[in-house]
Amino acid sequence: MAEATDAPQRDRRRAEILAAAGRLFAERGIRETTVRQIADQVGVMSGSLYYYFATKQEIVHALMRAYVEDLVDRYCIHLSGEADARSQLQRLVKTSLEAMLEHPHENAILQHELGRMFRTEEFAYLPGAVAQIEEIYLAVIREGVKEGDIRSDIEPRFMFRTIMDVVKGAAYWYDPDVHDVEQVTSTWWKVLGRGVYSP
Amino acid sequence: MAEATDAPQRDRRRAEILAAAGRLFAERGIRETTVRQIADQVGVMSGSLYYYFATKQEIVHALMRAYVEDLVDRYCIHLSGEADARSQLQRLVKTSLEAMLEHPHENAILQHELGRMFRTEEFAYLPGAVAQIEEIYLAVIREGVKEGDIRSDIEPRFMFRTIMDVVKGAAYWYDPDVHDVEQVTSTWWKVLGRGVYSP
């Protein structure tokens, strides 16, 4: 049992560790989670984690980098938007919601730490990706304003922020046992859409 | 200089400590702020803080209890609402925004920790106050629905959450050097009001 059964086995353990860490980080915070708690969840001793990750920070990075890669993939679809601005905006919001709801832990960690730990140099890729996403939204909003589909009396950046505030909030109190994505999205559009659209 | 000039002097120091701690807690987080950093900001050695507060936690409590008292005071005005539901709701939101913007640090700390540290027994008064505020909002929304002022096809709790998400978000990115309350409130109503009101 001493030699490594090639990569896959190792990767499975890594994934276990990442899953446990993600859950704990989201629930109690990164600082508040100890490597011993992570090890407990996986069923090993804390020292063993260091066979897979050099530091606790590296676990955080692995989680966040994977999440950001997934985010970029999802939003890339929207770069070649042919449809009208309203549908594009609606699909953008659906993408945001889906990304957050399919990775609730990573999203919670990201939101919680964006203004703190993730503002440091070593996490620069996170605010970077967030800014990228903002630009995609802004392009759609500006296009919609030009076409007359989206009201022009609200500054695009303000509109984007308000939309994201609602989406982030929804992701925060969303409970998969009680709600479902379609229902939240549609009710959400009742509230926001009529405010955002031209009369 | 050895003897205490009665209470006021002592209170002033306490206030200095609370101000420094509030700023640091909001900026870097509670766990991430050390008592030495607080002491540095005040211009004393860390040991001296313990003449005013028994523990670091007690500083957090002092900050939060004062904030909650202020919140309750502000919202009490709305308990004897005579006006129509729309104006009442609008005034409620203004109250929320003002409270958050006048105590940006306390608000940032509260928002940041509500799902974590403040979920514990000893901070029970915080979620308690938040629930109280929710009830005040809900009463106004339900009254408005009954009067036909506010649309009835959105669950009141959902509407409340969406409103608070927007307000909290605004408080987060609000920059006193760039924005002012009136401007934010009015632009905010352009977005939200038309979605919330009946046609």
Next chain:
DNA sequence: GTCTATATTGAGATAGAC
């Protein structure tokens, strides 16, 4: 690969002089 045992560090808190 995982364990036991331990080194190291950082932060909250205390004691006692001044």
Next chain:
DNA sequence: GTCTATCTCAATATAGAC
């Protein structure tokens, strides 16, 4: 009231056996 010096403890990380 504030300082200096120090205690204590918890948590990350390491070393080496198995």
